[in-house]
Amino acid sequence: MNKFFRKLRIQFIRKARKNKFWSVISSISKEKYAERISGSIIYGLLSSIAVNFFFRPGKVYSSGVTGLAQIVSALAETYAQLDVPIALVYYGLNIPLLIVAWYKIGNKFTIFTFITVSFSSLFIQFMPHVTLTNDPLVNTIFGGLMLGTGIGFALRNNVSSGGTDIVSILIRKKTGKQVGSISLIVNASIMLIAGMTFGWQYALYSMVALFISSRMTDVIFVKQKRMQAMIITSHPERVIKMIHKRLHRGVTIINGAEGAYNHEQKTILLTIITRAEFTDFKYIMKKADKSAFVSVSDNVNIIGRFVESD
Template sequence: MRHSKTYNFFSEYGQIALGVLLASIGLKAFLLPNGFLDGGVTGIAILIKTQFNIKVSYSLVILSIPFLILGYYTVSKRIVIKSIISILALGLFIHFENFDTITDDKLLISIFGGLFVGSGIGIAIRNGSVLDGSEILGVYLNDRFGISIGKVILLFNVILFSITAWVISTEVALYSILTYIVTAKVTDLTIEGFEDFIGVTIVSKEYLAIKKAIMEELGAGLTTYKGSKGYGSTGQQEDFDIIHTIINRIDLKKMHRLIEDIDDRAFIIEFDVNNVKGGVLRHYLDKKKSKVLPTKP
């Protein structure tokens, strides 16, 4: 079923708003009152508050700026714009919300704080946005040096929690690590594996228009196979191209929108890709230079 652009717009931003709300509940009702950290930029902002009493909302927005600049050169402008709006909204929610502390049990704080924050991050990512700049850093280093996103985020947080153990306490660092583990797991469950690439096979009569949209609008490389279809062994047959491409999950919703605008009856198969070597996984067009992307990933 084809949805209007207005419907898609309100659906995406409505879900992002829900993600922001859930993340802010996790922070204000669980983590912040008890001095526990999450991973990434949010964790740095909380650590700064414990040492210098600077509001988390201020630090979160300021610290996110360099990562958003990186995102401008790494991911699409649409994702960067959504991320700016999301991070600003999260900063405002954290600044003005006044949730009562739900529990003082440290284990429950770590688990449920991570649960809420992870759910919020996952929902935001599913709709083409990020609430934490460390994900953008991971995508940037992956594109530039081939380092996996998971390893980048892990190293980032190992350094953060080591500093936490040194300047606050080992106990707080350990509970913060637990929070991060829960957050990461819930995020993965929500978005079904953000750190992995996903393969997409597309069968459509409008394959020429879809190929052009994927390369020019999404900026992804692709491979095509010759195929034919019919109504049985002796039925009417038709030659066409089968499109195969590999993208990051954060771009999946945009791909669905592009295909739906061209052919809402297109047959699409999605499958997990755990490891990719060689070729070009993804490019983003420099329209000023009128770059032409290769047709094979």
């Protein structure tokens, strides 16, 4: 009997490994998937709090697909007296985009995005609807803070919230250009519909929420902010080795630098890091050369190839 079940198990594994979905799941297990799952959960939780605790009571509309789902649900209730759950509309709008993403963007991206969308839909559906205040401005501020924090944590953990992210990536893959105008068009449409249907004051509150959310996202998600470090050192080999090993960043070497005070020969090293890597960079410099002089410029613009770390 044991031999029979062992044989059956082996046959099942062999068949499963031929399946594309199984191979994707197996490869995901080798990555830092725990961080991505945590990013999905945090985004789902905070976005549901933003919608159910602040946006809905204040009649404020979110950005992206979440905002579109709010609009569809509100229109159905206002004009057709139908109670259409926001979570259901949100999920329905994302499903066709996820199908396209599976074939056009990548399997791992789609699976993690599907997990994020699922968590967000579940939390929005089952999170209780709590009215903390009827003041639309207070709801706008705190809703924007919650949503922006959730988006920031998702981006920090390499997780996409779906919706307009998928559309932007598809167009960028096709044209090679950044497509910030996509989210701008979607968000402008949301504000326009909200203003025409429910009153322009709510559209204006929604714009404020969008601004606060984007600022909060920038505070949390620092990976896209790039910094240039100029290092003046007497031990360039040690510094370069540790930067390569720990940060996987390239280094430009300028030899023959001379200090004006004691005319000591130095080497200047230039490297570009992200703000998220800055703590590791400081640790590296303490280990490699405590006496090195380091100057760091914040938010530098890059022309050329710069690889984002995972």
